[in-house]
Amino acid sequence: MKKLLALIISLALFIFLFQLVMETPSKLLSERVSSRYVQKNVLSSGEAEETSANLVTSVVLSYRGLDTLGEVTVLFAAATGVAFFMKNVKERLNFLFSSFIVQTGARVVSPLLVTLGIYIFIHGHLTPGGGFQGGTTIAITTLLLYVAGGLVERKRTVFRTLEGLSGSVYVLIGLMGLAVGGAFLYNFLPLGKIGELFSSGIVPVIYVLIGIKVGSELSNLVLHTTGGDNS
């Protein structure tokens, strides 16, 4: 009985999908979304690209802002999974020998690295880079401090708070766009002049949030992988 039901359901699904595939070329290909953007004149359209000097950013955050939210959510799920599996691991990884030179060097280099990461995600709409790249640079700083002999002990609550806060604010900005402009993640701030730091509306705001979120999340992931105390 169960198998028969499963057979019927899968047959119905198959017929449905088959019909969809059969009628796709005639119906959907004539009005593809991408063709509108491919044939568009980028320099005088009056849309998001005109104010974002880095075109990739305008694609990632203006046209595909929802996808980016999904990407961040996937990263969050992965980090949560690692935290779940490493929760009961008591012993700490202490296989890295760090000399005095490494420790001092890490202390000198790490503020510069954090500054570089912040620079990368603040200027995401002007120069190559963005939230993910800058956030990873910050996480690499955490890794460096760990390698240099555990200089980042017991700071995990800060990372967790920052991560949750920035993720929530991202969704909140999307909802504000929904309230103001009628679409989720609508660009409701003034677009400004191309090439300036405060331009292209909500794009830099969202990239800063993504940078903070990715940075704290990956730092947490590194610290969880090294194990030990998981407060």
Place this chain on the structure above:
Amino acid sequence: MTLLEYVIVGVMFLLGIMAVEVRNLFYSVIFLSALSILAAFVFVLMRAPDVAMAEAAIGSGLLTAILLFTLKRVEGGKNE
């Protein structure tokens, strides 16, 4: 594609095969890291600096460290 890109992609191909085939998992991780760096270089040559930065930072920096930590955790797969 220029000759330089052919050479780099060829080396990447070899590194990928070696990462799969080599016996010692530690060497495998290192080959993967080297492949990521070369991939970032190719992305720069193809004028995609955004992707190149992500590849260099994640693929070559963070992923290598996390894989090495994991490898240390499972003792190279011997005990499990």
